[in-house]
Each structure stands twice: as structure tokens, then as C-alpha cells.
Amino acid sequence: MLKISELGARTGLSPHTIRFYEKHGLIEASTRTEAGYRYYNDSDVRRAEFVKTARNIGFSLDDIGQLLSIRVDKESHSCQEVTDITRHKLNEVNERIAELESMRTTLSRLLASCCGGPEQATHCSIMDALDNGEVETRQRAGTA
Amino acid sequence: MLKISELGARTGLSPHTIRFYEKHGLIEASTRTEAGYRYYNDSDVRRAEFVKTARNIGFSLDDIGQLLSIRVDKESHSCQEVTDITRHKLNEVNERIAELESMRTTLSRLLASCCGGPEQATHCSIMDALDNGEVETRQRAGTA
DNA sequence: TATAAGCTTAGAGTTAACTCTAAGGTCAAT
DNA sequence: ATTGACCTTAGAGTTAACTCTAAGCTTATA
Ligand SMILES: [Zn+2]
Ligand SMILES: [Zn+2]
Ligand SMILES: [Zn+2]
Ligand SMILES: [Zn+2]
Numbered sequence: 001m002l003k004i005s006e007l008g009a010r011t012g013l014s015p016h017t018i019r020f021y022e023k024h025g026l027i028e029a030s031t032r033t034e035a036g037y038r039y040y041n042d043s044d045v046r047r048a049e050f051v052k053t054a055r056n057i058g059f060s061l062d063d064i065g066q067l068l069s070i071r072v073d074k075e076s077h078s079c080q081e082v083t084d085i086t087r088h089k090l091n092e093v094n095e096r097i098a099e100l101e102s103m104r105t106t107l108s109r110l111l112a113s114c115c116g117g118p119e120q121a122t123h124c125s126i127m128d129a130l131d132n133g134e135v136e137t138r139q140r141a142g143t144a
Numbered sequence: 145m146l147k148i149s150e151l152g153a154r155t156g157l158s159p160h161t162i163r164f165y166e167k168h169g170l171i172e173a174s175t176r177t178e179a180g181y182r183y184y185n186d187s188d189v190r191r192a193e194f195v196k197t198a199r200n201i202g203f204s205l206d207d208i209g210q211l212l213s214i215r216v217d218k219e220s221h222s223c224q225e226v227t228d229i230t231r232h233k234l235n236e237v238n239e240r241i242a243e244l245e246s247m248r249t250t251l252s253r254l255l256a257s258c259c260g261g262p263e264q265a266t267h268c269s270i271m272d273a274l275d276n277g278e279v280e281t282r283q284r285a286g287t288a
Numbered sequence: 289t290a291t292a293a294g295c296t297t298a299g300a301g302t303t304a305a306c307t308c309t310a311a312g313g314t315c316a317a318t
Numbered sequence: 319a320t321t322g323a324c325c326t327t328a329g330a331g332t333t334a335a336c337t338c339t340a341a342g343c344t345t346a347t348a
Pocket of ligand 4: 078079082258259260265270
């Protein structure tokens with residue numbers, strides 16, 4: 001039986017994050033001491049590790065919730081349900097990659113066009129391009 | 145001179161977003177009527193279009209603020225400053241793409257391993273992989 | 289003149305996934 | 319018995335970029 005900080009050490013999650021995941025139904029301590037301390041048994045630990053693995057892959061907490069509900073009752077769920085979740089995630093990832101690649105292309109082209117030197121930016125081709133909207137503008141914006 | 149909704153139509157930004165950008169110092173209406181209505185002149189419109197173009201490329205509002213401060217006084221700034229901002233963004237984009245490609249690889253491999261059929265998930269190789277942490281887990285997680 | 293469309297502000301809400309704080313209780317070791 | 323490390327809870331704060339609401343004014347049209 002592990003305490004919360006020990007589970008944290010095992011999984012690489014902070015106690016704060018573990019409690020946060022608990023609040024969202026992802027992780028549970030099947031035992032509590034009288035004082036309320038959480039204790040995690042082997043099954044709890046495996047579930048927590050499952051969560052961490054899924055998180056590392058990039059699944060959202062919501063996705064993970066669905067995967068967990070399959071995990072606790074595999075007989076009632078199909079491989080298709082699992083691949084649906086996985087494929088949906090893959091589609092999101094592919095879309096985002098396409099957006100980012102479009103940004104990359106634009107940024108590279110801009111960089112290639114500018115001297116990058118210490119001269120005044122009055123003649124800067126990047127500023128010019130931004131001023132003139134000379135940029136293929138297919139995708140949604142968004143942080144890196 | 146354009147009203148806020150007309151500027152919105154021109155740029156594809158909502159009036160809400162235009163006011164939000166104003167609050168963050170990106171866009172300004174150089175004239176206001178007595179009643180307080182914003183009116184945008186040609187220069188304001190060009191600045192707003194610059195912002196929209198930069199946003200489309202993927203620059204953050206913070207990046208755009210820096211680009212704008214160069215834009216209003218190009219003599220005092222260099223091409224190097226412009227490329228620094230651009231290259232920094234490109235680096236972020238490249239890092240994010242690398243993370244997402246790692247996710248894509250993992251997700252594709254998982255999908256390839258599972259039958260995806262209507263059978264019970266008791267034998268599902270995706271669930272097994274998640275249970276056993278059999279996944280290369282190099283990158284930070286994050287939504288799509 | 290009445291109605292509707294559009295404008296104003298301040299400020300709250302949204303989303304995801306944490307991250308931290310405060311105030312106090314518990315436990316192992318000295 | 320006293321540290322000090324660790325635990326508890328409820329709830330607030332963070333980040334980015336919006337997005338919306340409320341309550342009330344203005345303007346154009348019919
Ligand atoms: Zn130059
Ligand atoms: Zn330049
Ligand atoms: Zn199967
Ligand atoms: Zn399967």
C-alpha cells in the first residue's frame with residue numbers, strides 16, 4: 001500500500017495532480033486511514049499507471065475517462081470502441097500537425113526572405129509580407 | 145472610416161475580438177464619435193489587417209505586440225529583431241510538431257495492433273499496451 | 289415616432305489541465 | 319515531547335485567447 005507521495009514517485013505525478021485526477025474520477029485510493037490518508041493498493045497503482053501512460057501518449061483526461069470505463073468492464077465493451085477513441089485522437093493529432101506544418105512553411109519562407117541583419121527594419125521583407133497579407137492563410141491560428 | 149462591425153467584416157474578426165485586441169494594445173480606433181463609437185481610418189485598418197495576418201500565421205498576441213512595436217518605428221528596429229521573433233516561433237512550432245509526430249506514431253501503432261472489431265475488449269491489444277506501459281513515452285502530453 | 293440594429297462599458301464565463309495556498313491534522317524519529 | 323515531513327480539505331489562481339452578458343445609449347429606417 002502506497003501513500004500519495006509514493007504513488008507520485010512511482011508514476012511521476014505530483015500529489016496535487018493525483019488528487020486532481022481523483023476529483024475527475026480517474027484515480028482512486030481504495031483505502032483511507034482513520035485520519036483520511038489515502039492508501040493505494042496494487043490495483044489502484046496499476047490504474048494510476050494506466051492513466052499516466054495514456055496521458056503520455058497524449059490522450060485528454062476525458063478520453064482517459066472513457067478508456068477507464070472500458071478497462072473496468074472489458075466484457076461489456078468492444079475493440080471497436082477502443083479503436084474509435086484512438087482513431088479520433090489520431091485524427092485530431094493529424095489535423096493539428098497539418099496546421100502546424102502550414103505555419104512552419106510560412107515561417108520558413110518568411111525567414112528565408114529576410115536578411116536578418118542589423119539594418120533598419122524599414123526595408124524588412126517579413127514586415128512587408130505581414131503588411132501586405134502575402135501569406136497563405138489556410139489554417140486556424142493557435143499557440144505552437 | 146469604418147465602424148467596428150465593418151472592420152470586423154473586413155478582417156474576419158468579431159467586434160468582441162476587436163475590442164479584446166484593443167484592450168491588449170493591438171488595435172486602436174483613432175477616432176471616436178461623441179457617443180463613443182469607434183471609427184477606424186485607413187491606417188487603423190491596415191494595422192488590424194496586419195494583426196489578422198500575423199494571427200493567421202500562428203503568432204501569439206504577445207508576439208504580435210512585439211511585431212507591432214517594430215512596425216510603428218521601423219527605423220529604430222532591425223531585421224534581426226524581426227527574425228528573432230520569427231525564428232523563435234518557428235522553433236516552438238517545430239517542437240510541437242515533433243511531439244505530435246511522436247503521438248501519431250504511437251497511436252498508429254496501437255491502431256494497427258487492434259482488430260477494431262465488435263468482440264469483447266478482454267483481449268484488446270490497445271488496452272494491454274496501455275496497461276503494460278508498452279509505449280514510448282518521450283514527450284509532454286497535451287491536447288491535440 | 290417607433291422599431292430594430294448596432295454601439296458602449298465593465299466584468300464574468302469558457303476550456304484544459306493543472307498548480308498553489310491556507311489552515312490545520314498526523315506520524316515517525318529523536 | 320518536539321521537530322519536521324507529510325497529509326487533509328476547500329477553494330482560488332494560472333494561461334491563452336477569446337466569448338458572452340447585462341444594461342443602457344445611438345442611429346438608421348419605415
Ligand atoms: Zn534586412
Ligand atoms: Zn528583414
Ligand atoms: Zn480485438
Ligand atoms: Zn482491440
